[in-house]
Amino acid sequence: MEFRTVVPCEKLQQQISHRDEILLLGSCFAENIGRLLVSHKFNVGINPTGILYNPYSIADVLDLLVNNVRFTVDDLFHSGNLWHSFLHHSRFSHTDAELCVRQINRELISGAERLVRASWLLITFGTAYVYTLHENGRVVANCHKLPASLFDRRRIMSEEFFFRWEPLIDRLFKMNPALRIMFTVSPIRHLKDGAHDNQLSKSELLLFIDKLCRCYSERCVYFPSYEIVLDELRDYRFYDAGMTHPTSQAIEYIWERFSESCFSEETRILNLEWERLEKALNHRPLTPDTETYRNFAMQNLFKLKKIREKYSYFDISKEIESLELFLKTL
Template sequence: MKQLKLTTELNVTPSEWKINHQSNIVTIGSCFADVLGSQLLDNKFPVLNNPFGTVFNPLAIAKLLDLSLDGKPPHAALYHQNTDGIWLHHDFHSSLWSASRVDLEEKLIEKQKQVNQFLRNADVLVITFGTAFAYRHRATNVLVGNCHKVPSDKFVKELLHLDQVIIGLEHLLFKLQSIKRDLRIILTVSPVRHTKDTLPLNQVSKSTLRLVCHRLSEKFKQVDYFPAYEIMVDELRDYRFYKPDLIHPNSVAEEHIFRTFGEAFIDKPALDFMKDWEGIQKMLNHHAQHGFTPSHLALLHTLHGRLSDLADQVDLSDELIEINRRIREFPVNS
């Protein structure tokens, strides 16, 4: 009898180049950029994870990177003080805020400097696009990254045109290429559905983003596409892979997408490390059920040995300090 297939598997072609634990990685974009960056950080890769906070539309992402690379300050007319007296900026996520405009400006400029410096030494930039819908600030007539719950009549919502997005991103890619010729760029479309746009328009938005990624990956040899969106909607075509909001992928889906990402872009020694590291993390999080027993002390010494064996590959100084602390605090007569 022919085996019944219950899912359509997506075959992702491995890239010709690979990420390792010496690769400096920047992630930027939607909340999926946060997820991927956190997964890489958890596996000890050097990552600057979504430094500007969540940014959904591609032109807002391009603007932030462009300003950072040029050393230009944030748009002066886009600062906003909310009803609680908190200062925000319409190009940045609400996690970047201050009690005064001056302090916020200093914070944003410092963040831009950090991104500038990291990008100049980066090996990989991962950009995740969330939506092709954007908001235009009426008073300045510029597209912004965040409305910060300001009344909707202060903005105009618009669907970005394909050519409009491609031109903006091409400008950014040429600039990145001039600064760091060997920088590899991975584009993704977020698997998170923007249902507030309605499902039909969400599909229009995602289709626009997908075509942008396709065109750019065709034109620029340093650009690759990772099909996070396709994995979610085709391979994981079932609501059991979503969180209760039926919008965001759950942890099972996130782990599967990350595993597929690793198989495509991470080299074999790093993948082998990740397998060992998964087991070590379980041991690190283990709590002795029966207190200070000889078997638990033996486990700590085993863990110390495994960490020491891997310490020449990545920085595990914090974990070794913690295990040494646990061993030192172990009662002598246990």
């Protein structure tokens, strides 16, 4: 007997490998998957302007990257002893305006360069609600704890999102003919919107993505992370204490499903080899000066070099260099 609904995940026709360059944009769920890709040694860039939630703000950031925009102090505002940008997460905020701009532009340059080279753009939408400034109607990515009276809040319909994104995707594909885009909807529940409004918001995102994927079927795909958590895991034990964010166990399960759907057999085997070896590399005995530990470290170095020999595109040069230096101290 089957006591759960297994959400089908179609295998990608062009699967993701360690040879690919990847850029991730979107909610903190994108950062969770991004960190797993990084830990498995994929060539990844994550949110060059910080965490983003709504499709309008993500489109604004992509416009910045496509147009190679650079910020100046005039693009910032001052509040609470800090300089902020309405298009950036608070991790970019700084007491020094020049340092704030320098950090912003460094990430924009890196993100723009990666977007031109990327094989995959992975985008996670969190909500269809946006906040706009009263004074000019501009959608902001972050309110930076300013008074609510400065903003209007509204839910964007799927048709309006599509109108904003269709010309942007055309420009992306023209700029980078090899680019493919994967969309996901974050399983994080925005309960501050209200339970019903959260469902309406997610529905608009799903309708919007579905239309994009039908219009660009050869180069846009959808991965059902939202459905996996809500329909397959379907239990509060897979949410954290706040009942909004998936637990680490849930994210690991989504990673397993993602791996099955998106990675080739060679990539999955390499991931498993690396997981075992990374665990060994992180092992530290109580007495590292023993001959036994030296032999253990030598075996790890041998395994690292074998992996590099077998998978020349798998960049573990730092690990090899670090272990060689460590062995010289024993």
